[in-house]
Amino acid sequence: MKRLETDVVVIGGGSTGLGVVRDAALRGYRAVLVERVDLGQGTTGRFHGLLHSGGRYVVSDPQSATECAEENAILRRIQASAVEDTGGFFVTLPGDDPSYADQFLAGAAKTGVPATEISVAEALRREPRLHPGIQRAIEVADGSVDGWQLVWGAARSAMSHGAKVLTYHRVTRIEREGGRVSAVLCRDEKGGEDIRIECSFVLNCAGPWAGQIAAMAGAREVEVVAGRGIMIAMNHRIVNTVINRCVYPTDGDILVPVHTVSIIGTTDIHESDPDHLPIPRDEVQQMLDAGEAMIPGFRTARALHAWSGSRPLIKDDRVAAHDTRNMSRGMAVIDHSERDGLTGMLTIGGGKLTTYRLMAEHIMDAMGDQLGENRPCRTADEVIPGSEDRRLYAVTHRLEEREADRLDDPIVCECELMSRSMLVDALHAQPNATLDDLRRQLRLGMGPCQGGFCAARAAGIACSEQVADAERATGLLRLFLKHRWIGLWPILYGPQVRQTALDHWIFAGTLDVEHLPHPEQEVVR
Structure with a gap:
């Protein structure tokens, strides 16, 4: 069995895990990330490509709205090559409640989310395929982001500071000595080799699979609720601006231009198994209908590809277990020393890809508190390799x-x-x-x-x-x-x-x- 020794093992190669291993390396810790498949193959690679302005949550989840607005600005600065500045509109369609726009603007002012109402004529001038009957339009700082470029950029940054990133390494066991985590055992799925990684801390960033990882360490159940959403890519950029319906978050209320396509999304259905996420035909039709409501003629475009992803939501006791649409999108850090008497392990869940850097900062700060150390976070200031010129991505x-x-x-x-x-x-x-x-x-x-x-x-x-x-x-x-x-x-x-x-x-x-x-x-x- 191959042996490695490190300070921190990060489990999970999505945006959160890569943000964490980068943060750990920048704080001077020896860090190893393990991922059972490829980077960004889970939730991070299965979303609609939106860089949130925070607008979506100004009414439903104010804290998440503020976090998204602040991290949106940071990502444009440190990881410009993965971000396209599309801008975004929240539009009131025929049949929508026009007064919700007033709640939206009030929520934006309270949460610090930049939002400006523009005339319907201006919105239609800039996006002529919008429904001509829209009643109100609000401009926000939405963008689109390439999730895979984002995680590989973070990986390169982490490795340049000494971290190891091991893909296709499946965790098979987490060992503990008494009440402390001591090692993570993995199977190299491509090399066919078992690996023992001795460590003093484990950071569980496995997203929808975080509960399974926590159980390997003997922790009590971590209630990660998988909220499945489907998305469909259409064969060209039907719009060049992110289009949101100005309503309380619901299914099929967003259209995002990403690279050369447009992505319509999304549903939000509770699923018990994040490894088996169906793409029901009735939900496909629901998304196409939603696109047609925003963009007349949407259905005449060719649908290229459909996929489903699983949101890693932490159980919210305020809502029913099946009601994933209304669960908070905020992040949650679980300290297993307080909860399970197990030191040397933290679990993180919730959040958005837009807030991946902030999630990493929070869990690393929590690790420092448990270790009695105060190493400052540098991730908001150091530019990720490939974005040194601060030039945002352009479709051309x-x-x-x-x-x-x-x-x-x-x-x-x-x-x-x-x-x-x-x-x-x-x-x-x-x-x-x-x-x-x-x-x-x-x-x-x-x-x-x-x-x-x-x-x-x-x-x-x-x-x-x-x-x-x-x-x-x-x-x-x-x-x-x-x-x-x-x-x-x-x-x-x-x-x-x-x-x-x-x-x-x-x-x-x-x-x-x-x-x-x-x-x-x-x-x-």
Whole structure:
């Protein structure tokens, strides 16, 4: 068994975990993060892409509203390359209560969320596809954020300060000596090796799975309530501004422009198992109807992909266990020394991706209190690698970048303008990565064809670069297509049926991918 020794083990490779391991490293702790799959593969990679202005919560959850407003400004400063400044509107649609806008403006003033009412004519001038019957419009500082770029940026920052980030390392046991945590045991799922990490502190940032991790340490039940939400990406930027309905938070009340697509969301349904999140067809129709209400003609756009994510909400005793819509979005830190007599372990839940840095600061401060140390937090001031120029992301950035090398570096994925050199560099840096791992970093296959053209090219390049032999390359391709299909079958209607049929002809007909030589043991990770 391989052995490591560190000060802090962070469990969970979503935005919170990466924020925590970065904060720990910046405070001078030796830190190791372990994640059972890839970074950002859970809740962080399964949201609608919104950088919250705080507007959504000015009435329903004032504390969360203030936190979002403050962290929005910080992220634009320290992680600009992952943020697009789209701006946002809260609009009153026909049939909505116009007086709610007054509650909204009063709540914004109390919580410090910048909000300005603009004329309906100005809103329609800037977003002409909005419903022409809107009655009121309020401008806020919403943006969009690339969750995977955000977590990998935090990971690079943490590693530059000495932290270790171990993906595909599944926690199998948490050991304790008396009343203190002493070690975390993991299984390297790709290398097939068991690892023992001796430590003095464990920070449980496993999101919807935090209860399972706490149980491994013998702690009493941590009630993490999984609130499932589905989202749908449409095939182009129907709007360039985040559009919110000016109502108390409900299903299907937000449309977010992210990269080259628009994302409609979301539902909020209690689920018992965060590993099994369905995408019901009736909820797909609900989201499409919601989009049509905000943007007439919304349904004529092609739905590209549907997915579901699980909010890691901490049980709120004020509301029923199944009522995830009305549970607080605020963060909660559980001190197991007070609750369970177990020192050296803290659990965090709740919060938003927008507040991931603040969540890390809170749990690290709590760790310092338990250790009797006061090491200052530096994460709000130190810029994350890749954002040194403080330049915010723009949807045109890859087109601009391709201008310089367009004659020398072939495009592998036309939808996302991903070049061959980008893929080759990533393949050699991560030779054990799947095409899905690379998709999360490079956006491979995330455009209108959903990998129909670029996936086979990527598998061929992996083979030609001798990163994978022919059989493994086929296995990688088959796994990639399998995962893409999960988000395609719920939206098979209209133009998407034609695209899916074309992709099927390419892979099942021309390439006959199901009968190509492939590994005896199917590639699964």
